Amino acid sequence: MTQKALQESEQKFRETVTYLDEGYYSVTIDGLLLDHNQAFSRILGFDIAKDLKGAKLPDFWQVPEDRKQYLNELIAHGFIRNYMVNAKKINGEKIDVMMNSHLVKDEKGGLVRIEGTFTDFTQLKLTEEALKESETKYRTLFENAQVGMYRSKIDGSAMLDVNKKFGEILGLTREESLGKAGQILWADPEDRNKMMKLLKGQGGILYNYEARLLAKNGEVRNVLASIKLNPEEGSLDGTFVDITERKRAEKALQESERIISEQFEKLNEAQHIAMIGSWEWNLQTNHVWWSDETYRIFGVTPQNFVPSFEANGKFIHPDDVANYGKSFEHSIQTGEPLDIELRLVTNDGLLKHCNGKGKIIYDDSGQPIRFVGTMMDITGRKRAEGTLRNSEAFLNNIIDQSPVPMWISDDKGILIRINKACCSILKITEQDVIGKYNVIEDNIVQEQGLLSDVRRVFDNGETVRFEIRYNTSKLEGFSLESEAEVILDTTIFPIKDYKGKVTNAVIQHMDITERRLAEEEIRKLNTELEDRVVMRTAQLEASNKELEAFSYSVSHDLRAPLRHVSGYVELLYKHFQSDLSEKGQHYLFSISDSVRQMGVLIDDLLQFSRTGRIEMSQSDVDMNEIVKEVTESLCKDNPDRKIEWVQEKLSSVYGDKAMLHLVWMNLLGNAVKFTRTRKNARIEIGVHKEKKELVFFVRDNGVGFNMQYAHKLFGVFQRLHSTEEFEGTGIGLANVHRIVLRHGGRTWAEAEPDKGAVFYFSIPKK
Amino acid sequence: MMVEIRTILLAEDNPKDVELTLEALGDHNLANNVIVMRDGVETMDYLHCEGKYKQRKPGNPAVLLLDIKMPRMDGIEVLKAIRSDKKLHTLPVVMLTSSREEQDLIKSYELGVNAYVVKPVNFKEFIEAVKQLGVFWAVINEVPPSSKLSDKE
Numbered sequence: 001m002t003q004k005a006l007q008e009s010e011q012k013f014r015e016t017v018t019y020l021d022e023g024y025y026s027v028t029i030d031g032l033l034l035d036h037n038q039a040f041s042r043i044l045g046f047d048i049a050k051d052l053k054g055a056k057l058p059d060f061w062q063v064p065e066d067r068k069q070y071l072n073e074l075i076a077h078g079f080i081r082n083y084m085v086n087a088k089k090i091n092g093e094k095i096d097v098m099m100n101s102h103l104v105k106d107e108k109g110g111l112v113r114i115e116g117t118f119t120d121f122t123q124l125k126l127t128e129e130a131l132k133e134s135e136t137k138y139r140t141l142f143e144n145a146q147v148g149m150y151r152s153k154i155d156g157s158a159m160l161d162v163n164k165k166f167g168e169i170l171g172l173t174r175e176e177s178l179g180k181a182g183q184i185l186w187a188d189p190e191d192r193n194k195m196m197k198l199l200k201g202q203g204g205i206l207y208n209y210e211a212r213l214l215a216k217n218g219e220v221r222n223v224l225a226s227i228k229l230n231p232e233e234g235s236l237d238g239t240f241v242d243i244t245e246r247k248r249a250e251k252a253l254q255e256s257e258r259i260i261s262e263q264f265e266k267l268n269e270a271q272h273i274a275m276i277g278s279w280e281w282n283l284q285t286n287h288v289w290w291s292d293e294t295y296r297i298f299g300v301t302p303q304n305f306v307p308s309f310e311a312n313g314k315f316i317h318p319d320d321v322a323n324y325g326k327s328f329e330h331s332i333q334t335g336e337p338l339d340i341e342l343r344l345v346t347n348d349g350l351l352k353h354c355n356g357k358g359k360i361i362y363d364d365s366g367q368p369i370r371f372v373g374t375m376m377d378i379t380g381r382k383r384a385e386g387t388l389r390n391s392e393a394f395l396n397n398i399i400d401q402s403p404v405p406m407w408i409s410d411d412k413g414i415l416i417r418i419n420k421a422c423c424s425i426l427k428i429t430e431q432d433v434i435g436k437y438n439v440i441e442d443n444i445v446q447e448q449g450l451l452s453d454v455r456r457v458f459d460n461g462e463t464v465r466f467e468i469r470y471n472t473s474k475l476e477g478f479s480l481e482s483e484a485e486v487i488l489d490t491t492i493f494p495i496k497d498y499k500g501k502v503t504n505a506v507i508q509h510m511d512i513t514e515r516r517l518a519e520e521e522i523r524k525l526n527t528e529l530e531d532r533v534v535m536r537t538a539q540l541e542a543s544n545k546e547l548e549a550f551s552y553s554v555s556h557d558l559r560a561p562l563r564h565v566s567g568y569v570e571l572l573y574k575h576f577q578s579d580l581s582e583k584g585q586h587y588l589f590s591i592s593d594s595v596r597q598m599g600v601l602i603d604d605l606l607q608f609s610r611t612g613r614i615e616m617s618q619s620d621v622d623m624n625e626i627v628k629e630v631t632e633s634l635c636k637d638n639p640d641r642k643i644e645w646v647q648e649k650l651s652s653v654y655g656d657k658a659m660l661h662l663v664w665m666n667l668l669g670n671a672v673k674f675t676r677t678r679k680n681a682r683i684e685i686g687v688h689k690e691k692k693e694l695v696f697f698v699r700d701n702g703v704g705f706n707m708q709y710a711h712k713l714f715g716v717f718q719r720l721h722s723t724e725e726f727e728g729t730g731i732g733l734a735n736v737h738r739i740v741l742r743h744g745g746r747t748w749a750e751a752e753p754d755k756g757a758v759f760y761f762s763i764p765k766k
Numbered sequence: 767m768m769v770e771i772r773t774i775l776l777a778e779d780n781p782k783d784v785e786l787t788l789e790a791l792g793d794h795n796l797a798n799n800v801i802v803m804r805d806g807v808e809t810m811d812y813l814h815c816e817g818k819y820k821q822r823k824p825g826n827p828a829v830l831l832l833d834i835k836m837p838r839m840d841g842i843e844v845l846k847a848i849r850s851d852k853k854l855h856t857l858p859v860v861m862l863t864s865s866r867e868e869q870d871l872i873k874s875y876e877l878g879v880n881a882y883v884v885k886p887v888n889f890k891e892f893i894e895a896v897k898q899l900g901v902f903w904a905v906i907n908e909v910p911p912s913s914k915l916s917d918k919e
């Protein structure tokens with residue numbers, strides 16, 4: 001059993017050894033090979049089929065000294081582990097092997113054999129070297145990579161490795177980076193958590209993840225990272241590039257793009273507002289580009305129309321097509337700028353006036369490459385020009401047809417326009433004066449002291465008006481065929497530009513020659529009239545004086561002889577009464593009576609004369625008061641008369657009290673006198689208030705008169721009754737008439753013989 | 767007579783008026799004291815004791831009855847001369863005239879006439895008026911001191 005077990009164990013060992021990958025050997029101290037396996041032969045280059053037992057172990061040491069050292073160590077320790085030997089195959093090929101050996105001793109402790117295994121380390125070593133080399137290579141790559149690279153703990157608690165770029169990007173040295181907690185490098189610590197979540201969600205790999213890291217100086221760096229979760233190593237491996245600048249550039253680019261697009265928008269808008277479109281014709285590709293406004297002008301859209309020189313032509317008005325072709329051709333051939341006016345019939349059927357302008361762009365070799373230009377819709381302007389032309393024509397017409405003579409000067413006073421009416425009154429033609437006549441240099445204006453007025457128009461922008469006597473033959477510097485002499489009421493007003501500067505003056509004349517002549521005539525007539533009035537007044541004054549003198553004479557000289565007659569008659573009577581017969585005495589009495597009568601006549605006549613001459617002293621006069629005084633006085637003078645007075649309340653008038661007193665005295669006196677024959681005399685006094693005058697009246701029931709003689713009533717010395725019947729001089733009513741007349745009133749009367757009379761007089765209301 | 771009759775100077779160019787006036791004054795024995803002047807110039811000569819009156823006794827009359835309308839120098843002018851003369855300006859002057867003209871009245875009063883009497887056409891009235899004048903001015907009225915000198919006759 002033991003033998004069998006031993007044999008089985010021996011068999012198992014043998015199998016194990018045989019297929020072991022390591023070489024196995026058992027050797028005596030003398031170097032005789034006791035046992036080996038196939039790997040032994042393979043590694044050392046023997047035929048694996050050949051049994052080498054009993055053969056002397058080949059010297060496979062490359063350096064013989066190495067064997068001694070090996071044996072010494074083996075003997076000293078009894079075993080040796082992982083001992084590297086530079087060995088050689090039997091064909092001399094160098095190999096490296098790693099040996100594990102031990103001494104096998106007997107019971108007595110005597111050295112029996114050496115057993116060991118070895119593995120071919122050459123391949124391993126080569127791999128290791130290659131690995132080392134590769135690592136160096138990768139390290140170099142890692143170190144010198146232009147991307148930041150790092151390895152950190154998964155939890156971010158420390159940086160395990162970083163490369164140079166990493167440090168550069170974040171402004172850290174390698175030493176400062178290593179061991180540093182990963183998360184502190186994040187601009188926002190939360191970002192790391194987000195990243196981790198994303199990382200895990202994407203199966204442990206993140207590509208081109210944009211992160212914001214914090215540099216040492218506190219700046220935020222934008223990086224684009226690729227991160228890999230490495231669970232075996234317990235690390236995160238990442239690379240990143242600094243895109244801060246790129247970001248910045250991107251942002252700047254975006255901004256400038258935005259600005260450009262905005263500008264473009266604005267340009268578009270501006271073009272739209274200005275109705276100017278732009279275009280570009282690539283002469284090499286024949287491609288035509290239009291701005292939005294150009295499309296709009298043509299009434300098309302980029303969707304429904306592709307512009308080209310030929311296609312555009314179909315919108316040109318037939319009459320302008322030839323010019324269109326010719327102009328472009330001319331520009332291309334001569335290089336001269338394009339400037340044409342065209343009419344378009346747009347896609348939407350509108351007729352438009354356009355102004356096209358363009359310029360050829362050449363390349364360095366002088367080859368025309370592009371034709372760029374603008375297209376402007378000038379329909380409005382054309383229309384305005386038309387309107388302007390119309391309104392100009394309209395104004396010209398008005399000016400020309402105006403009956404008001406007028407002309408227009410420029411800012412220097414030089415005549416630039418004159419209308420027909422003005423030519424006509426001045427008897428000149430347009431050719432005589434346009435561009436030649438200057439109002440500021442006009443000698444007639446200067447002679448009449450009107451230059452300062454004219455200057456005020458041009459210098460101060462004022463409007464002036466003056467009268468000028470103009471005789472064209474006196475105008476210096478002009479030789480006119482006809483002569484005109486006129487008086488002009490002249491108005492000059494300035495026309496100013498938007499800055500208030502005087503650009504023109506409009507001179508309007510009113511021909512007032514006729515009027516002035518008429519006025520002069522009137523003046524002359526007036527003067528004559530005045531002269532005549534003066535003369536007449538003088539005459540009147542003279543005759544008044546004469547009248548005064550006459551009155552004086554009457555008063556003085558006529559009365560004197562009368563008095564003398566009276567005086568001598570009286571003396572005759574006194575001294576010679578006894579010598580006179582009765583008849584003689586009667587004569588003397590008659591002489592006396594006539595003298596007395598003449599005295600009364602003279603006095604009345606004088607008074608009448610005075611009422612016409614003396615000045616009126618007017619005031620408010622209460623007629624009631626006057627009438628009361630007069631009636632009282634009349635009653636006193638006629639105590640035996642029975643008179644019924646009927647008086648309504650009278651109005652006040654504006655007049656001469658003394659004169660009005662005389663009026664009432666005469667009228668009421670007459671009424672009393674001519675009712676003398678009535679038993680029951682009735683005298684009525686009243687007033688009618690008319691619109692413009694007050695009509696006073698005195699009505700009596702006296703003897704009246706025949707209306708046939710009414711016209712004689714108010715004449716001087718006119719009497720309708722005999723002196724024997726009713727005394728009186730015939731002066732009273734003449735006085736009434738004269739006084740009322742002097743008050744601006746009238747007198748009249750109504751009567752019937754034996755029935756009574758009504759006497760009226762009116763006084764105008766105040 | 768206890769009544770002292772003083773001189774009345776009558777300036778009147780019309781002899782008939784003079785006669786009638788004297789006739790009127792004669793009724794009251796006033797006529798003898800009347801000295802008649804024919805015009806204004808003579809009147810002034812008398813008052814100034816000039817010309818033919820150089821030899822007259824000095825002194826002013828009790829009153830001057832003055833007609834307005836006279837040749838050479840009229841009554842208004844005489845009045846003006848009297849009122850502007852220091853020696854004469856207090857002399858009582860009465861206008862005795864045919865004129866009823868307001869102008870004459872106003873002028874006379876303005877020049878300081880003492881009375882203005884219009885000669886009535888009616889002789890009886892005339893006589894009455896003149897009489898009253900004579901009596902008043904020659905007898906009743908107390909003359910200013912300068913007038914008294916000539917009355918010592």
